[in-house]
Amino acid sequence: MKKYLLRRALFALGTLIGVSMIIFVVLRVLPGDPLVAILGVEGHARMMPADKARIMADLGLSDPLAIQYLRWLRDIVTGDLGKSFFRGDTVRDLILHRGPISAEIALLALVVSWIVGLPAGIASAVKPNGWLDAVARVVSIVFIAVPGFWLGLLIVLALLFWFGYKAPIIIVHVWENPWQNFQQVIGPAVVLGLAQGAYISRMSRSCLLEVIREDYVRTARAKGADEKVIVLRHALPNALLPVITISGVLLGFVLGGSVAVEQAFGVPGLGRALVIAIIERDIIVVQNLVLLYAAIFVVVNVLVDLSYAWLDPRIRY
Numbered sequence: 001m002k003k004y005l006l007r008r009a010l011f012a013l014g015t016l017i018g019v020s021m022i023i024f025v026v027l028r029v030l031p032g033d034p035l036v037a038i039l040g041v042e043g044h045a046r047m048m049p050a051d052k053a054r055i056m057a058d059l060g061l062s063d064p065l066a067i068q069y070l071r072w073l074r075d076i077v078t079g080d081l082g083k084s085f086f087r088g089d090t091v092r093d094l095i096l097h098r099g100p101i102s103a104e105i106a107l108l109a110l111v112v113s114w115i116v117g118l119p120a121g122i123a124s125a126v127k128p129n130g131w132l133d134a135v136a137r138v139v140s141i142v143f144i145a146v147p148g149f150w151l152g153l154l155i156v157l158a159l160l161f162w163f164g165y166k167a168p169i170i171i172v173h174v175w176e177n178p179w180q181n182f183q184q185v186i187g188p189a190v191v192l193g194l195a196q197g198a199y200i201s202r203m204s205r206s207c208l209l210e211v212i213r214e215d216y217v218r219t220a221r222a223k224g225a226d227e228k229v230i231v232l233r234h235a236l237p238n239a240l241l242p243v244i245t246i247s248g249v250l251l252g253f254v255l256g257g258s259v260a261v262e263q264a265f266g267v268p269g270l271g272r273a274l275v276i277a278i279i280e281r282d283i284i285v286v287q288n289l290v291l292l293y294a295a296i297f298v299v300v301n302v303l304v305d306l307s308y309a310w311l312d313p314r315i316r317y
Contacts, residue, residue, distance in 0.1 A: 008305065012298045019294045020076075023287050024069050030281075072287065082284040084277070091288045094273060100173055102262070102269035104185045105192065106254050110247065112193025113200050118243070120197070121204025126231060128209060136205075140198035152191045152264035159187075171268045188261045188269075196250045203246050207239035214238075248304035252297045 075081055081091035120140070124133040172180040211217065212235045220230045262271035270289060277285035 005306075008302050012302060015298055016291070016295055020073070020287075020291055021069070023290050023294075024065075024072065027283050027287055028065060076288075076291070081288045084285050085282050086280055091285055094285065095270065095289075095292065097171065098268060098270045098273055101171060101181075101185060101267060102258060102271060104174065104181070105188045105258055105262070105267070105269060106251065108185060108189030109192035109196060109254050109258075110251070112190055113196035113247070113250070115197075116194060117197030117200030118204055120201040121243075122208060122231065122236070124201070124205040125208035125212065126227075128205075133205075136201060140201045143194045143198040144202075146195070147260075151194075152188065152261045155187055155191065156265055184267055187265050188258065188267055191261050192254050192258060196247075196254060199246060199250055200243055204239065204243050207242050208235060211235045211239045244304055244307060248301045251300050255293045255297060 072082075079092060081095075083090050084094070117140075120136045124136045127133060172184055174181040208231075212231070214235075217230060217235055220234055221227075225234075258269065259271035259274055261267075262269045263275050266272075270292075274286065274289045276282075277289065
C-alpha cells in the first residue's frame with residue numbers, strides 16, 4: 001500500500017508539473033498584450049516606451065520565460081500566488097474567498113448525480129427494455145446532450161419571469177447565512193448534477209446488467225433470496241467500481257462545467273472569477289486557477305483509486 005501511494009504521488013506530481021508547463025506556455029503564446037488589457041488601447045498608445053517597460057518589469061513579465069516559470073513554481077511552494085493585475089487582490093485571498101462556493105457546488109452536484117443517476121440505472125437494469133428503462137434512457141441522453149450553460153440560462157429565466165426570483169449576487173458563505181448560501185449554490189449544482197447523473201445512470205445500468213447475469217446471482221435466486229436483497233446486497237456493490245471510476249472522471253467535467261454554469265447563474269465562485277480573468281487577460285489569476293482545477297482533479301482520481309479496496313475487499317494494492 002505504501003509503495004502504491006508513493007508511486008501515485010510521484011505520478012501526480014509529474015502530471016501537475018507537465019500541466020503547469022502547458023498552462024504557462026499557452027498563456028504566453030496567446031495573442032494580445034497584457035498592457036492593452038490593463039490600460040486600454042488609447043492608454044497603451046499614449047504611454048511612452050520607457051513607462052511600458054517599467055510596468056512590464058514591475059509585473060515580472062519582462063524576465064526570460066524560464067525565470068518567470070521558476071518564480072511561479074517558487075510562489076506555489078511558498079503559498080504566495082501573486083496578485084491580480086487589475087484589482088491588486090492576491091490570488092490566495094481570491095481562492096479562500098470564492099473557493100468555498102465552488103466547492104459546495106461541486107460536492108452538491110456529485111450528490112445530485114448519485115441521487116438521480118444511481119436509482120435510475122438500477123431501475124433500468126432490474127427491468128430492462130421496459131417502459132421505465134426506455135424513459136430513463138431517453139432522459140439520460142437528453143441531459144447528456146444539453147449544454148449545462150444553456151440549461152442554466154433557461155432555469156434562471158424561468159425563475160425570473162415566473163417567480164421574480166433573483167439569487168444573491170454577492171458571496172454568502174454557509175456559515176454566514178445558510179439559506180441564502182443554499183439559494184446561491186443549488187441552481188448550478190442541480191444543472192451540473194443532472195448532466196453527470198445521466199452518465200452515472202447509463203454506466204450503472206450497463207454494469208448491473210452484466211453483474212446480475214453472474215453465477216452467484218443465479219445461485220442466490222435459486223436459494224429463494226429476495227430480489228431486492230440480491231440486487232442491493234450482492235449485485236450492486238460489485239457493479240459500483242466502474243461507477244465510482246467514472247464519478248472521478250466526471251469531476252473534471254464538473255470543474256470545467258462550473259466555469260460556464262457559474263457565469264450563467266451569476267454565482268461569484270472561482271469559475272466566474274476564471275472567466276473574468278480570461279477576458280481581462282489577467283495571466284497570474286488564470287494560470288493559478290487552472291492549475292488549482294488540475295490539482296483537484298488529480299487528487300480526486302487518486303482517492304477514487306484508493307476507494308476500490310474499501311468497496312471490494314478482494315482488491316489489494
